[in-house]
Amino acid sequence: MVTRSNNSTVFNQSPPFADINLFTNDRLLLEAVSANGATSEVEALSAFGARWGSARMLEQARIANENPPKLRAFDANGNRCDVVEYHPAYHFFMAESIREGLQASTWLSDGTAAAAPAEAVRAARYVMVAQVENGHMCPITMTRAAVPALAAEPDLFAQVMPKIASRTYDPTFRPWWEKAGITVGMGMTEKQGGTDVRANTTTAVPADEGYRLDGHKWFMSAPMCDAFLVLAQAPGGLTCFWLPRFTPDGQVNGLHFQRLKDKLGNRSNASTEVELSDAYAIRIGDEGRGIQAIMRMVQLTRLDCAISSAGMMRMALAQAVHHCRYRTAFQKRLIDQPLMRTVLADMALELEGALAAVMRLCSAFDRSALSELDAVRTRLLTPAVKYAVCKTAPAFAYEAMECLGGNGYVEEGMLARLYREAPVNAIWEGSGNVVCLDVLRVFARNKDGARAVINDVAREAADCSGAAEAASAVVRILSDPTGESDLRLAVELLARLAATAALNQSAPGGIADLYARSRLGGQRGATFGAAQLANNEVTTLLDRTLAPT
Ligand SMILES: Cc1cc2nc3c(=O)[nH]c(=O)nc-3n(C[C@H](O)[C@H](O)[C@H](O)COP(=O)(O)OP(=O)(O)OC[C@H]3O[C@@H](n4cnc5c(N)ncnc54)[C@H](O)[C@@H]3O)c2cc1C
Missing domain, CATH: 2.40.110.20 (Butyryl-CoA Dehydrogenase, subunit A; domain 2)
Known part of the structure; x- marks a missing residue:
């Protein structure tokens, strides 16, 4: 894109990421909506996505x-x-x-x-x-x-x-x-x-x-x-x-x-x-009975924290991919630089899991009045998914910000705001340790029900690398009366197992196992991009993430 400023020609900057249909442009969300029984709503959601992705909406948000x-x-x-x-x-x-x-x-x-x-x-x-x-x-x-x-x-x-x-x-x-x-x-x-x-x-x-x-x-x-x-x-x-x-x-x-x-x-x-x-x-x-009364509310606000964080991750990644498609460094677009591709693809894989887990959890809420297993599922997995998704979002937003280089750090763009917004979902409505302790409490109060849920999630994640081992580790730690110090490990594994299971239902073949390979077992570093992904896997993930804009 080439524009004129006062005294120089502006080039090699990405065009604004606006007037994007936030639904039709989001294949992951489309798949999750279909997998969770909401195909009939696609038209209404498309209209919603067009309205909310408009430049006017984004501008109002800034204001x-x-x-x-x-x-x-x-x-x-x-x-x-x-x-x-x-x-x-x-x-x-x-x-x-x-x-x-x-x-x-x-x-x-x-x-x-x-x-x-x-x-x-x-x-x-x-x-x-x-x-x-x-x-x-x-x-x-x-x-x-x-x-x-x-x-x-x-x-x-x-x-x-x-x-x-x-x-x-x-x-x-x-x-x-x-x-x-x-x-x-x-x-x-x-x-x-x-x-x-x-x-x-x-x-x-x-x-x-x-x-x-x-x-x-x-x-x-x-x-x-x-x-x-x-x-x-x-x-x-x-x-x-x-x-x-x-x-x-x-x-x-x-x-x-x-x-x-x-x-x-x-x-x-x-x-x-x-x-x-x-x-x-x-x-x-x-x-x-005040705590019992208000916990009915807190269960749902926790669910919304996870939904909100998944949404913010989506926007952060979309902005990063969009920018990298337009920005050239060393005679090559950033999106074509192997190292940047791995960073973006690893983030895309994280988003795949977060969004699938959140949407599948909502579907369990949808069924919880008719199914005891789903009712227990909502109780056990809401704090777990809140923990994992909300804790990931700040680091995710930061990495997306860095993909835009200096522009990411500047308030005119959106990444700075997303980065500042992200931690609150992890802190309020039950901070990290507190929601982990809630998972333990649910397990301790209803061991049979919780084990049934974990078995069910493991069954849904079957065939994926490390799923069975992860399920065993979760049950082992949650069953151990002295296991509180390992609780974060168990809760993260549980949430990632749930994400694998959800991807097995909503994403095309291979994505769930790709997620499981790097998130349930195998080698992965602490930062995005430090996952072992083959070139064709990187390409698949990037193609899925954002249609050309
Ligand atoms: C922007 C914002 C808006 C808010 N709005 C509201 C609101 O509208 N209404 C409202 O009621 N509250 C609101 N809160 C408060 C929020 O819910 C609390 O800050 C949050 O629940 C943590 O409580 P606390 O600040 O007292 O920290 P503490 O409870 O003191 O916790 C501090 C740390 O200790 C950890 N911790 C606590 N217990 C244990 C334990 N047993 N073992 C190990 N670790 C533990 C926690 O995980 C946390 O990391 C808001 C907070 C923020 C930041």
């Missing part, structure tokens, strides 16, 4: 992240207002995602799960959204994940579910019952304990046909949500509550935002520190 939200704690006269103002670009994305139902499409109006392949279809959309703008997906994810937790309180649920399911984004600051559509956030983390929520000190005292909460939350994202599911210490122990922004008489509730977090990434989204002062709340479930 939303360059104009972070602002806290207005007080008005000009010193009265508290406790509102956070977002840039119109953020509202634009909220309206887009809610119109497409990403906050509720997996639920029927009574809160029961929509029929298959609702989860897989939503995940395919989310993979595309994550390639463009992730910050606004925080409230979208929390809203859809709140539904199973809220179902524990049928009267409240009957009132709020139609508002959650609404396809209208209503950003006005009004009581939730007056609004056309609402979003729901989550408040668990306090200063003295995030993972260890039993250390929560916020108190809840019965009053006014509800409870009154006093205390704080150290991280509470998407503060303009209409209500939050929070944990607090009630007389009967740690309990889950519905904490609305307005009290039943229409007054602003006692949530006082102290400041916004100054974050590495996730800039379009606000995360607050909040003091709770005599804040009205409604109990969700029994007193003392």
